[in-house]
Amino acid sequence: MAEQPGQFNDKALKAAVRATWGEQRAPENLRRSIAAIALAARPAPPRFRIGPRSLAAAAVLVVGISSVVFQVYRLRPVPPQLPNHYQLSSSLVADLAAKHDRDAYLGSTSMDLAQLGKELSEKLGITVLSASPGPDYHFEGASISTIGNQQAAHLLFKRGSESLSIFSMAADQLPHTNQWAHYDGCDAKHTMAGFVQDGGFYCLTASGPNSARCNGMISGAMQELSSQFPASTQPAK
Amino acid sequence: MKVSAEQFEKLALDQMDMLYRVAHRLAGNAEEAADLVQETYLRAFKSREKFDLKSVGIRPWLVRILHNLHFTRSQRQRRQPMATDASDLDAMPTMQNAAPSIGPADLDHMDQRMAWALNELPGEYQTTLLLWAVEELSYKEIADALEVPVGTVMSRLHRAKQRISQLLQPYFNKGMILE
Numbered sequence: 001m002a003e004q005p006g007q008f009n010d011k012a013l014k015a016a017v018r019a020t021w022g023e024q025r026a027p028e029n030l031r032r033s034i035a036a037i038a039l040a041a042r043p044a045p046p047r048f049r050i051g052p053r054s055l056a057a058a059a060v061l062v063v064g065i066s067s068v069v070f071q072v073y074r075l076r077p078v079p080p081q082l083p084n085h086y087q088l089s090s091s092l093v094a095d096l097a098a099k100h101d102r103d104a105y106l107g108s109t110s111m112d113l114a115q116l117g118k119e120l121s122e123k124l125g126i127t128v129l130s131a132s133p134g135p136d137y138h139f140e141g142a143s144i145s146t147i148g149n150q151q152a153a154h155l156l157f158k159r160g161s162e163s164l165s166i167f168s169m170a171a172d173q174l175p176h177t178n179q180w181a182h183y184d185g186c187d188a189k190h191t192m193a194g195f196v197q198d199g200g201f202y203c204l205t206a207s208g209p210n211s212a213r214c215n216g217m218i219s220g221a222m223q224e225l226s227s228q229f230p231a232s233t234q235p236a237k
Numbered sequence: 238m239k240v241s242a243e244q245f246e247k248l249a250l251d252q253m254d255m256l257y258r259v260a261h262r263l264a265g266n267a268e269e270a271a272d273l274v275q276e277t278y279l280r281a282f283k284s285r286e287k288f289d290l291k292s293v294g295i296r297p298w299l300v301r302i303l304h305n306l307h308f309t310r311s312q313r314q315r316r317q318p319m320a321t322d323a324s325d326l327d328a329m330p331t332m333q334n335a336a337p338s339i340g341p342a343d344l345d346h347m348d349q350r351m352a353w354a355l356n357e358l359p360g361e362y363q364t365t366l367l368l369w370a371v372e373e374l375s376y377k378e379i380a381d382a383l384e385v386p387v388g389t390v391m392s393r394l395h396r397a398k399q400r401i402s403q404l405l406q407p408y409f410n411k412g413m414i415l416e
Contacts, residue, residue: 013398017370020352026257030271034253034278038246041282 086176088185088192088203092148097190099145099154100165100205113155116142120153120168126200128153128168133204133221137164148173162208164217166225167194171201186214193218245285248295249278255372259300262363263307273310277303293381296374300382304364354404362397369394 026034050058088096117130123144130153132139137157145154145167152169171177174196181196183203191214194203204221206214240248256277260270280302281288288298355363361383368374368382369390380387 013401014370016348016351017355017366019348020355021258021262021367022371024254024258024261026253026274027267027271030257030274031253033271033275034250037275037278037282038250041285042246043242 084176084178084181086174086181086183088183088194090185092173093185093187093190093192095147096165096167096185096192096203096205097187097207099147099152099167100156100163100190100207113139116155120144124151124153124168124170126168126170127198129166129202129225130155130168131225131227133157133164133166133217134159134224159217160208162206162213162217164221165205166221167201167203167205169201169203171196171199174201177201191215191218193222240288240290242285245288246282248290249281249299252296252299255296256299256303258367258371259364260303260307262367263304263360265360273303273307276306280306294378296372297378297382300368301384304383350405350408351401354401357404358397358400362393362400365390365393366397 113130113132117128120128120130120142130142136159138159140156140158140163142153142155145152147167147169150169150173152167155166157164157166171181174181174183177196177199179196179198182193183195183201184191184193186192189211190205190207191211192203192205194201196202202225204218204225206217206221208214208217253274256274257270260273260277261267264270264273277299281299284302288295293301355366358366364383365379368379369376374382376387376390379390383390
């Protein structure tokens with residue numbers, strides 16, 4: 001039997017093969033490389049999975065928040081709007097400022113403002129505002145000047161180093177002549193505010209060393225002068 | 238049956254020694270064997286989704302990848318002419334892979350003779366023998382791994398035994414490994 005090739009005892013051959021090759025192990029450096037490959041091949045953990053329920057909850061939340069935001073926006077306090085409120089043109093501002101400064105010592109200085117107003121009204125064909133803007137003011141004089149393309153009555157008052165002019169003219173040159181249309185404007189040294197009433201335009205121009213006080217001068221004078229006009233024609237407050 | 242990524246990793250890494258042994262049989266040297274195993278794992282992890290534990294076990298599947306890789310590399314190398322340095326030729330022994338110079342009557346050295354005979358077998362025979370004897374794969378599993386018919390596996394084993402018998406003929410009269 002020994003001379004017949006292929007007549008192996010499988011058990012003995014297996015044992016011999018195992019003894020020859022069975023003890024071979026992958027070297028350590030190969031193990032490390034393979035471990036690194038396995039690590040790199042691991043699928044990245046899912047970052048964020050959104051299920052249908054979560055999606056629905058998120059949608060409800062978004063709709064809810066949007067609704068609240070919309071309601072808050074809708075009910076927010078809206079700053080009061082100022083209808084009939086316009087800006088004086090820059091040319092008119094320049095004219096008013098120039099006359100306010102230049103006419104300071106011109107014209108009548110009659111202390112009877114009512115009589116003065118009557119005379120000026122007759123000359124200009126409109127009602128001229130000729131009341132004192134306040135007890136502290138001193139009347140400096142009056143004149144008829146040209147503002148824009150209109151003749152205007154100009155009454156000048158002083159209070160210390162502060163000056164206040166009251167201009168009365170026809171409202172024709174203004175873009176909006178509706179009753180109680182309100183205009184204002186300013187430059188570096190002057191503050192102006194006026195209104196339209198019965199076809200006339202009445203504009204106050206204030207100046208002084210402290211420009212911040214000019215707004216106060218204007219509003220105080222407006223209060224004082226408003227008594228000159230019938231209450232029914234004044235704007236509702 | 239599909240397995241999870243963690244299960245696959247464990248299954249695959251458990252076969253590292255087996256793959257290294259097979260690679261060593263095919264490649265013939267440790268360096269190329271390590272390279273083959275590394276490339277095999279790269280491909281295996283890349284193809285993880287395709288692996289089905291039920292249709293084929295992890296061992297035949299991995300061996301198949303390794304075997305295909307080796308086959309492709311061998312074909313590529315065969316197509317490329319290789320230059321051999323004169324120094325390499327000088328370094329080669331005159332009787333490479335010669336049988337161990339042990340007297341026929343020396344039973345104590347039979348294991349060395351067997352090892353020599355096994356290593357003299359062609360790579361495919363070595364691989365088949367290894368998968369059968371050491372890894373204890375069935376004929377069917379070996380056939381799956383090497384992508385050959387079962388009959389080819391059986392014939393390779395038979396021829397491997399024949400070849401070993403021929404190589405060890407001078408020592409057979411000692412009757413150590415024969416029936």
